[in-house]
Amino acid sequence: MSTTTTDNDVFEPSPAESAMAAAPVQSSVDWNKVARFGGILALALVFISLSGMPVGLDKRTILYWINPGVYVNNPDGVGLTLGYLSLLIWPILLGWAVGNEVVLEGMQATKRGFSDLLAGFGVGALGGLGVFALTFLMGLDREMDPDSGALVYGVRDPLVNWNENLYVLLTFNRGWGFALWVWPLLAGVLALIGAGLRLLPDGIRKAVLAAVTAIVSVSIFQFLIDDVIEGVGETINDPGRLSNFFGDPDDGRPRVDSVFDGLIEFVYAQTGGLRLQGMILIGVVAAALSLAGSYVTRGRFKASRKAYFDKPLAQRTMSTSVLMFVTALALIILPFFTGKIANELFANVGIFLLLALGLNIVVGLAGILDLGYVAFFAVGGYTTAVLTSAGRGDEWPSWVPLFVTDDGEAVVGGWLIALVFVVIFAAITGLLIGAPVIRMRGDYLAIVTLGFGEIIRLLFLSDWLSGYFGGAQGITNIESADFGPLGTVSGINPRSVFYLVLFFSAIAIYVSWRLERSRLGRAWMAIREDESVAEAMGINTVNMKLMAFVVGAVLASFSGAIFSAKVGSIFPTSFLILVSIIILVVVIVGGMGNIMGVIVGSLVLIGVLGGPKQPGLLQEFSEYKLLIYGALLIWMMLKRPEGLVPNARRSRELHQDEFLQDAWLKGEVDTGDDGDVAVEVAPA
């Protein structure tokens, strides 16, 4: 890249070039930059404080042993809480960011040194001053109510979080005078640490980051890890559990002492959060693994991975199938080791993964920004509901089938037959919505599809059709999906939902994977890259785009059908535009046009933060997750539009200029302006 940053410098200057360059410039503090970053940090900290995040997340302990001296909402948790972490992480990040420097190709990076630390400290101190200013203002505003003796605030009126809890949390219950010195110092030191990370050698830095990430994730995912480890332990004690295939995961699961109980007690504190010893253990293990990765194997692992991917596709089949088999096996046995809540979580992730895979075909492959994607989800859900619920509207004529027996039980295989209708209706809806918008400009298309999404929801909601779809009351009593001897899938048993979702996700992944490499997929990608050129190449763009709509719609409708059977009742409020946008965020953050990216995106976002209504692992975040989704979307678009796991081709499209420039610098392309292909100028 022509404008790479120091932390991912890919282009090694040749010895000749290095010799040409002057001695490295010693860096000096750019005070303007420090002031700018400090200001941003201060604003960010004040905003986060007032958003209620620190107080709201204070209930969750991350590290048990650090004692900040306050127990605002957390009387027995003595430690670093997620609330404090939501503030303290920013000085570190911005301290790191302030040292970021754009190094032009062929230039040399400035030498890192003491001035970086100084700049980092400056940024943090300014940010800390921002927090102090907030506490000072709150302190001025705070007064004793003469009647009740409680502390009241004048500005409380518009700002809901301008209250005593926040004041106590920010001042560590010692008044704003304490905040005056402690916040600049604390934030300054943290930012200094962030800046200091740049001074470390690459391998050590990686190890430190790995340790920190491991510690934070192990404590955040405490619930899941706890669940899995106990499950594994119990299975070792009692292997007979595995025979209970479709049974309730919590059935016959007495909390026997498992072999891992000691480990869990060693690592986690009883009130939640890591113990000091657990933190050290996990940090050391992670750092050691990371160091082993960078020093002991010396990139051998990476090289073999690269060699594997360099092989032609045909020769990879063996290893690929082994890999896939192992993954599938792991996924199939996983629910046996986890409890109900974890399985519920997996089921939710799966439902959104299906949606995201469908949207990935529409947005990622064909480049059609469909903001009304939730409409297909709704069609799938409502079709299933109408066909399998005795509680559907009473205006349906009798020839519309109802797969419920007379005594109100689900018909065996009824859900599968309903699914056939779901697919048909979803495909028709895809055509109906697709056809009018297919020739519109990309941005008009986005708004019009959004309009369609709303129209469909409003129709389901309306009194006009309430005889069919129940209006605001929705459709309740949807039967579970009965597969006869294979078992019944219902919301009561999340493990069964997980398997159903897994099955359909596998189909969706396979279909997306095959489509991407098919004629159709290549046509979609050509359309995405340049519609006019694609048309000139003989691609029937209209039909191809309609196909994208239909395939996407069918995948979403699968998800809707499963959702319907799982939840047992559906309402128009489950199909807000919000859902479309969250799926879009999942696809974009994961990596548009990349199946792996979409999987990672749904795991990370839906699994950790949660879906529009479904809680994720961080249940405390449910209030803030939409804000985080919005911020993530902006940040990804600005910094990494190709997503976390980029699709190589897509990312080349997005960074076309940089790729060309790089290639030109390395002499790989002839752009025609190096003399021998002079641009012809007509004589005057």
Place this chain on the structure above:
Amino acid sequence: MTAAVKVKGARRTGVDWFLLFLRVLLIGLIAIGLLAFIAQQIDPNNWFARLTHDGEAASRLSWPQFRGLIVTGLSQGAMYGLIALGYSMVYGVLGFINFAHGEVFMVGAFTGFIMSNKFDEAGWWDGPIFIPVILITILVSTLVATATAVIMERVAYRPLRGSPRLIPLITSIGVSFFIQNAVILLFGPGAKGYPPNPDWLEETIPVVGIEVKKLLVIVVAAISMAGLWYFVERTKTGKAMRAVAEDKEIASLMGIDVNKTIVTTFAVGGAMAGIAGILWGILFKSVIATTGFLPGIKAFTAAVVGGVGNLGGAMAGGVSLGSAEALAPLMLLEPLGVEGPSQLRDAVVFTLLILVLLVKPTGLFGERLSSEDRA
């Protein structure tokens, strides 16, 4: 636009036939609905009305009801028009839909809520100095909304100049999401009520039967619109804006500071949205964090109806959209026998958007886009 231009004599495909059918269907439904409406105004018990109303007679719309609908439509339409100006100008200059423009409007309405309540606590809102107080409120709301729009441009959109078309659009969805939820977290999720208006605002002008506040909304909107028209058509900065909309590169060669002009565009659009926000507050007396979403989309529809990039068109589009939204449920859907037609008000707006894009994608008054966007 690859869509609108269809080569003469080209073979019609299935999609073309379907679109033709859709156009005929929608226009036919509108025509039948209107005819049925006229018929049931003349005779509520005609055969078509009985057919669509399960054998019962339809109800006739009285003149005061009709007048009320028109005034409501006009005052809402005026606000849509004001918001639509921002969409239209930004689309004209940058060529992307600023999805978050509705949030600028919401921020204006929210600022108005805070200001008006503080004034109300001081006892100024309902007092004799209402006029200067509301002028100050409008001024502050406008300033805050302008600042929001400018910050938005600086933080989210400027780094994306020259990236693929959909990237800024997706970013603006993120911005919209972010602002909405930031407001929810900072100020709470509930509906925020404006203080009651002074009595004279709630009165109805005797002869014409228009509520004073609705008249106020229309007048303020008209004044702002006139001011904007003067600014864009008669000042140097406005000329620069038009030049940048026409062709950015050539404009910069002519010595125009393109960045500054784009910021001005956002600022002016934000100001209009801010004014619309406070007017919304006075009219409906309540605002929540999601207030901006639907009016935003509708205003975009208004901009498309009037022709994107065309300021007069945006205003006309807003007014016609507002009227259609107010009138269509009772004039089209009710005669066709749809129950609870006002629930489908928003659906009417979206259908109108689809219809306009199908029948006349350049809008009623034609688009004014830069040459590169016409593709």
